[in-house]
Amino acid sequence: MYIFLVGVTLLMGIAVGWSIGANDAANSLGTAVGSRVLNLKQAIVLICIFGFLGAYFQGSHVVNTIGKGIVPMDQLDKPLAIYLALVASFAACAWVVLATYWKMPISTSHSIVGAVAGAGLAISAPVRWKILLDIFICWLFTPIGAAVLGYIFYRVFKNIFYRIVPRKYLRPVLAGLIITSGCYVAYTWGANDVANAVGVISGSGIISVNISTIIGGAAILLGIVTWGYKVIETVGSEIAHLLPIMAFSVQLASAINVHVYTGFGIPVSTSHSIVGAIFGVGLVRGVHVLNLRIIREIVFCWLATPFISGVIGFLILKGLMVFLKIGG
Numbered sequence: 001m002y003i004f005l006v007g008v009t010l011l012m013g014i015a016v017g018w019s020i021g022a023n024d025a026a027n028s029l030g031t032a033v034g035s036r037v038l039n040l041k042q043a044i045v046l047i048c049i050f051g052f053l054g055a056y057f058q059g060s061h062v063v064n065t066i067g068k069g070i071v072p073m074d075q076l077d078k079p080l081a082i083y084l085a086l087v088a089s090f091a092a093c094a095w096v097v098l099a100t101y102w103k104m105p106i107s108t109s110h111s112i113v114g115a116v117a118g119a120g121l122a123i124s125a126p127v128r129w130k131i132l133l134d135i136f137i138c139w140l141f142t143p144i145g146a147a148v149l150g151y152i153f154y155r156v157f158k159n160i161f162y163r164i165v166p167r168k169y170l171r172p173v174l175a176g177l178i179i180t181s182g183c184y185v186a187y188t189w190g191a192n193d194v195a196n197a198v199g200v201i202s203g204s205g206i207i208s209v210n211i212s213t214i215i216g217g218a219a220i221l222l223g224i225v226t227w228g229y230k231v232i233e234t235v236g237s238e239i240a241h242l243l244p245i246m247a248f249s250v251q252l253a254s255a256i257n258v259h260v261y262t263g264f265g266i267p268v269s270t271s272h273s274i275v276g277a278i279f280g281v282g283l284v285r286g287v288h289v290l291n292l293r294i295i296r297e298i299v300f301c302w303l304a305t306p307f308i309s310g311v312i313g314f315l316i317l318k319g320l321m322v323f324l325k326i327g328g
Contacts, residue, residue: 002079005079005082005083005086006082006206008086009082009085009086009089009201009204009206010201010206010207010215012085012086012089012090012093013085013089013197013198013200013201013212013215013216013219014197014215014219014222015089015090015093015219016089016092016093016096016108016112016196016197016198016219017194017197017198017215017216017217017218017219017220017222017223018219018220018222018223018226018227019092019093019096019097019100019108019223020096020108020193020196020197020219020220020223021051021219021220021221021222021223021224021225021226021227021228022096022097022100022223022224022226022227022228023096023099023100023106023108023223023271024108024189024193024270024271025044025047025051025223025224025228025229027185027189027254027270027271027273027274028043028046028047028050028051028182028183028185028186028189028251029043029046029047029179029182029183029185029186029251030043030274032178032179032182032247032251034242034247037174037175037178037179037244037247038178038179038182040229043182044224044225044228044229046179046182046183046186047186047224047228048221048224048225049183049186050183050184050186050187050190051186051187051189051190051217051220051221051224052190052217052218052220052221053187053190054186054187054188054189054190054191054192054194055190055191055193055194055213055214055216055217055220056190056213056214056217057191058191058262059190059191059194059195059213059216059217060209060210060213061191061195061262061263061264061265062191062192062193062194062195062199062262062265062266062267063194063195063198063199063202063209063212063213064199064202064203064209064265065131065195065199065265065266065267066112066113066116066195066196066199066200066203066267067195067199067200067201067202067203067204067209068203069128069131069265070113070116070117070120070127070128070131070132070135071084071116071117071119071120071125071126071127071128071203072125072126072128073085073200073203073204073205074203074205075126076123076125078204078205080123081203081204081205082204082206083123083317083320084116084119084120084123084125084200084204084317085200085201085203085204085206087115087119087122087313087316087317087320088112088115088116088118088119088200088313089112089115089197089200089201090312090313090316091111091114091115091118091119091309091310091312091313091316092108092111092112092114092115092196092309092313094309094312095111095305095308095309095312096108096111099301099305100227102301106271106301106302106305107139107269107270107271107272107302107305108193108196108269108271109139109192109193109196109267109268109269109270110139110269110302110305110306110309111196111305111306111309112195112196112199112200112267112309113132113135113267113306114305114306114307114308114309114310114313115309115310115312115313116200116313117132117306117310117313118309118310118311118312118313118314118317119313119314119316119317121310121314122313122314122315122316122317122318122321123317123321134266135266135267138261138266138268139268139269139272142257142258142261142268142269142272142273142276143269143272143273143275143276143279144276145257145273145276146253146254146257146272146273146274146275146276146277146280147276147277147279147280147283148280149252149253149256149257149277149280150249150250150253150254150276150277150278150279150280150281151280151281151283151284152253153248153249153252153253153281154245154246154249154250154280154281154284155284157245157248157249158245158284161245174244174245174248175244177248178244178247178248178251181248181251181252181255182251184251184252184255185251185254185255185258185270185274187255188255188258188259188262188270189258189270190217190220191259191262192258192261192262192267192268192270193220193270194213194216194217194220195216195267196267197216197219197220198212198213198215198216198219199212199267242278242281246281246282246285249277249281250274250277250278250281251274251277253273253277253280253281254270254273254274254276254277257273257276257277258270258273269302271302272302
């Protein structure tokens with residue numbers, strides 16, 4: 001029974017990684033596709049390469065926060081920790097898949113954090129509210145910081161870029177900048193979001209942090225390849241029509257924003273960051289270029305995400321405790 005439980009939990013972590021790749025692939029090069037610098041296939045290949053590199057080299061920072069920072073899973077009984085990992089992974093995955101079907105770029109970070117907290121409450125585990133509050137505050141500042149950076153970058157670049165780059169080189173230079181900044185976004189995304197797939201699995205002690213980042217990174221690649229195109233369409237073209245220099249400003253702002261939080265091991269939303277940056281860049285040209293209806297729908301999903309995944313995690317684990325008589 002124990003081996004079966006471990007196997008199902010690992011499969012569930014892979015499913016979460018797949019759902020992250022499917023929903024969050026757009027955060028990296030969706031803007032490049034929207035500005036027609038890359039086609040969809042080219043973008044997916046680059047996202048796969050740099051997303052995996054980010055997960056492998058810097059994914060462990062946030063993995064430790066998800067696995068042990070919110071609920072000290074390493075202090076729980078081993079079977080109970082595995083049940084928590086299984087249920088939290090399922091709750092997060094279920095909501096992310098549903099949002100992806102709706103083509104909404106929600107936060108997988110919000111989903112897994114809410115699910116872990118909800119499952120922890122179900123078994124009366126010591127949820128670390130101070131850390132949750134710190135994470136929540138960072139969530140608030142993520143889109144704001146990205147919007148400010150995007151606004152500043154676009155105002156600066158649109159004023160100086162066309163003056164310093166000869167006209168005949170404009171197109172290739174812009175394409176190079178957009179692709180490079182998009183790859184940077186993919187790297188920071190992989191570094192921050194791989195924890196959403198395997199943080200709880202690593203925290204439960206099933207596998208080591210290093211092995212978990214490799215498995216999580218591979219699962220994310222699978223999601224990118226099989227279903228990542230759906231949300232790319234939303235981020236790339238439905239929020240705002242992006243000119244090439246706008247796309248570069250958006251991606252650079254988002255990548256820097258997420259990379260700072262990753263260094264501190266804080267699970268933030270790359271979706272918040274990229275959409276916030278698009279909003280900030282769009283404001284330079286005027287609110288009329290923004291699709292406010294899409295933005296309202298996205299914000300609603302953001303607010304609902306941690307609560308919905310938390311309730312799902314709480315109810316399922318409570319039900320398992322009664323049915324299987326686990327957790328005392």
